[in-house]
Amino acid sequence: MLHVAQVARVSVATVSALINGTATVSPELSQRIEQAIRDIGYKRNAIARSLKMGTTRTIGLTVPHITNPFFTDVVSVIQQAFDRAGYAVMLCCTDEDLNTQDDQIRLLLDRMVDGLIVARVGDGAILKRIVDDANVPVVLLDRVCEGVDTDTVVLDNQRAVFDAITYLIDLGHRRIGYISGSFDISPMHDRMTGYREALQAAGLPVENELIRFGNFHEVDGYNATMQLLSLHDRPSAIFSANNPMVIGTMKAIRDIGLSCPEDISVACFDDFPWSDVFQPQLTTVAQPVQAIGEQAANLLLDRLAGNRDAPPRKLALKGRLMIRNSCRPLGPPLGAIAQSVSA
Amino acid sequence: MLHVAQVARVSVATVSALINGTATVSPELSQRIEQAIRDIGYKRNAIARSLKMGTTRTIGLTVPHITNPFFTDVVSVIQQAFDRAGYAVMLCCTDEDLNTQDDQIRLLLDRMVDGLIVARVGDGAILKRIVDDANVPVVLLDRVCEGVDTDTVVLDNQRAVFDAITYLIDLGHRRIGYISGSFDISPMHDRMTGYREALQAAGLPVENELIRFGNFHEVDGYNATMQLLSLHDRPSAIFSANNPMVIGTMKAIRDIGLSCPEDISVACFDDFPWSDVFQPQLTTVAQPVQAIGEQAANLLLDRLAGNRDAPPRKLALKGRLMIRNSCRPLGPPLGAIAQSVSA
DNA sequence: TGACACGATCGAAACGTTTAGATTAGCGTT
DNA sequence: AACGCTAATCTAAACGTTTCGATCGTGTCA
Structure with missing residues (x-):
């Protein structure tokens, strides 16, 4: 960005303003900047942006096994939903193992995911601590969890x-x-x-x-x-x-x-x-995999959109024989x- | 980290040195720092680290469809391999669509993934440009690509x-x-x-x-x-x-x-x-899904381990009727x- | 006793953004 | 002509790390 600014003979602030549309910049400068961006092949560094903004536009998703067709489908639906919303999805498989799951969640939180969808977690206490520590919205999937009061999508x-x-x-x-x-x-x-x-x-x-x-x-x-x-x-x-x-x-x-x-x-x-x-x-x-995935995604997207204080929502869907x-x-x-x- | 340093009455440099083991720090300070870390519940911010280090320990993986059992299995194997190596995996589904795939790869590169495994990409020229632009190792899976000279794992x-x-x-x-x-x-x-x-x-x-x-x-x-x-x-x-x-x-x-x-x-x-x-x-x-996934992961891990200059390796595996x-x-x-x- | 090496610690710059607040220029009003 | 208002632009601090080089004792050797 500094490089772009130099080539366009403007300050980095102006470049940033143009890219993000946060302030009006004159036609001449706009053009110079856009030209410079094209010439240099500049790409905004999302990491630096995340650091400054405190948000990564990435969510974490953990499932026990991706090869289980139920989870495969749910992952697919969730992935699509977040893709549409401009989020990336980090996928972790816990292999039905509690310690693994613990590690995975920590890994995801370290990377500053903006939200977390956790399918089938084992232990309420650990999850609760993690959820409380990291101040990140969490949606529980296919699992209710004693003592963890958060958005949940389950089947009856x-x-x-x-x-x-x-x-x-x-x-x-x-x-x-x-x-x-x-x-x-x-x-x-x-x-x-x-x-x-x-x-x-x-x-x-x-x-x-x-x-x-x-x-x-x-x-x-x-x-x-x-x-x-x-x-x-x-x-x-x-x-x-x-x-x-x-x-x-x-x-x-x-x-x-x-x-x-x-x-x-x-x-x-x-x-x-x-x-x-x-x-x-x-x-x-x-x-109803489609509904389960969509509901989970919607609950999390709603929190990410700023609706942090709403009371936890518990959705129970019906299976079909x-x-x-x-x-x-x-x-x-x-x-x-x-x-x-x-x- | 600043907070930890203040509580432990040391400099941030010392805290960093202790955490990463990059320099010897005396037993007293070590103890004070560790105590402070525990008291505060400090977690290193991986984003800041990534920005400084230029590496995210995250790789990108794109597949056409995760619900296709072949890709499900491959994703699973790859995920496990990178998990073991301490990498996170960002998963994208391209829905067999070229524009989508293009977007996904850009999304991943913006987020500064350290490497990329791309299954079944459509267009050689676009991929080539992307691969050249971003200076990131790429492994092609289930697909050879004219003009893109990079590590490849395919079936005969x-x-x-x-x-x-x-x-x-x-x-x-x-x-x-x-x-x-x-x-x-x-x-x-x-x-x-x-x-x-x-x-x-x-x-x-x-x-x-x-x-x-x-x-x-x-x-x-x-x-x-x-x-x-x-x-x-x-x-x-x-x-x-x-x-x-x-x-x-x-x-x-x-x-x-x-x-x-x-x-x-x-x-x-x-x-x-x-x-x-x-x-x-x-x-x-x-x-041989297991082998395909493992080989792809190994090729990329090898590049990530620093072996950048080796000539592209093309692996062809045999199917079994x-x-x-x-x-x-x-x-x-x-x-x-x-x-x-x-x- | 002075020179020196060494180990432990620290200060500060850097990574690439965003953004609050300062600055400047242009323009209409009185 | 002096003033204030607005729009456009810039300066510089911040985000949380890592790391280079500087500093400061302390013990060793000639």
Whole structure:
């Protein structure tokens, strides 16, 4: 900028005024400056600007795993929204790990992001401290957090799973296996509650041997399913609390020589683009990813626009049960059904 | 930092020296400073540091679409690699659009990223200018670019498609539909060449009516497939040049009342996690995503570590044909085969 | 005892912006 | 002709670091 000013024979202040439109500058000088900018190929240094202005026009986004299609979609929507608003997005993956997440958030705050969208954080206390320390607006995604009073976008997880399990019960299933993610984050807790309540509402027992825990990955779903399928009295249906784990479930079913839905029904949380193209077409709980991403972005953009003092806003969205053909009604001999379907 | 210095009754220079270990500071002062840092809750301002140092420890990464599972995986690998090295990653999605990509790269350069990984850029000239202007190391991914002489990681696209098409020919297919992405990026060009050469090597004609173009999205695959299937003499197999489009292909096949592989065989570029769990299990060309991501990250990290003057390195990796059951041999009546397979 | 090296600490300039406040010139009013 | 007003421009301080060179004891050696 100094260089531009010298070439245009003006002061840096005038150059700055022209670039930012913060003051009127005469036509002659404007032209000289613009010419100099073009000649030199000058680009404003955003770092210096950030230092002076105290704002980076960058936000931080942390998700557990970008390969989970739910988060992939949400990241995509959020990225687009901030792109439109002229913000850059720094993306971090926490790998479902608390320490990693902690590090990531610190990394982002060190870089002076203007705001933070955090999906699925583990520990309320740490987050709370971080949020309080750095005076930066935070939006929590897919997670409520005790003691952290900030904008939040979540799904009504409990209700969604309640509906899905009730659907299975209505089909005639009595022993329904449930594969949960680790319990220290609220969605997993709520989903499990939905499972229990659906069983109880139908007068069915909640049996611990039917409940397994995994760490969200495919391999965890695989192992959990293997355990469920080798039970003395194995379940007739399995519900997986997230998407990567259901891949493991399907692989385990295949490896053990069973098939879905003939031998065992499967449903899971989170829809994905392929679900209605391949067989079996998985019955899923679809989250409104577009809305979730947009709402989260809007909440943060609103804070960034200056609306700092509004009370925390908590948005709860509804999931939708996408009924396909991976769950079969219990009762009639299977052969007949399969025939008539494939005809 | 000034505040810390005042509280510890030392100069800012000493605080800086202690924090960075750039000079020895006596035990007493060290202790006073550390205490002050703790008391105040001081965090070094990375922006100010970046301004002074001329380095942000941040890299820019642009991909066409993060929802394409190939790019999702690559992004994930790259993110992890840079995370380990203490770099943050700014992610941009170009939406397969040239102007968008241009804007994104400018945005990233304005923010003084230390390096850039660009996947699938469209126009060589623009990129070249940008790369030359900003004196920043660039790694090209999934794309060679005429006139831009920089580190590159690509797949041997031509060979990979050649092998896939040859596989279909060996199965007895003679009329093989091909759905390409738009032609102005090198992978699409090379893949098409692989298609043509495989046909020619087998003495088969290259028929234009069997070749369709789309813009990488599901809907494009859908439309292209609809056209192919309504041909007077429709193809017995379809190869889709990318992954999202093949979803459209499968949906079109379903909507038109056909089934795969019974009525039509399907194969595509890019593997995805679900491909061997659901039916039909899609035959795909799998890219070594892990290796691609790691190599790209390593190339850039090496430049960032100071190795600026080494000549551009071009890495070409090999794809792998994952043969599953979405392509059937032509000839014998289908019933018998399906029976024996499902038994 | 003086010269000198060395280790610890500090002062101040620099990175490239923004911006408050000072300065200047031009112009109409009285 | 003196005055004040406005618009255009400039000067210089600030943002929070890093780092070069200066300063100041202190101990060592001749």
